[in-house]
Amino acid sequence: MHFLKVIAQDRSGNGSADTVAFQFFEGEQLQREATGADRQQLKSFGKTYLKCAWYNADEAEERHLRIFSQNPSADGTPETVRLHFHDGPRIAYKAAVRDLDNDGVFEWVLSSDVDNDGRANRTDRSRVKALAKEFLKLDWR
Incomplete structure (x- = not known):
């Protein structure tokens, strides 16, 4: 299983993230860091993720997102995209989208308060859907 690990950091100490790093994994093995071409493709993803x-404060990496897709029907197209928001080794919360009829539209969205504003609402669901759509566009070569 491959996944994208996303790490945002507040290196300037101003109270908001100012850098985002992207790492491509296969299993638990780091395959590569995002390159210049990847960064252009990940620009929209990064804006939504922020x-x-x-x-993280400073250069810490404990808080990160692991996003991956699943294809339980084994037809070659992902039906589910899962988002695991980690705080160190612990998953702090999860979100997921599901394309039930394989038409490219997510009919099912499971989301908590992913933007940490104190409310789980339509905005959280739309952010989860946007992250999932951008993730599925990635080139894993």
């Missing part, structure tokens, strides 16, 4: 306010 709205989740899940970042």
Whole structure:
């Protein structure tokens, strides 16, 4: 299983993330860091992720997102995208989307307060869907 690990950091100490790092994994093995071409493709993903306010102070990496897809029907197209928001080794919270009829539209969204504003609402669901859509566009070569 491959996943994208996203790490946001507040290196300037101003109370909001100012850097985002992307790492491509296969299993638990780091395959590569994001390159310049990847960064262009990940620009929209990064902007949406920063709205989740899940970042580290300084250069810490404990808080991060692991996002991955699953294809339980084994037809070659992912039906589920899962988002695991980690705080160190512990998963602090999860979110997921599901394309029930394999038409490219997410009919099912499971989300908590992913933007950490104190409310689990439509905005959280739309952010989860946007992150999932951007993730599925990635080139894993």
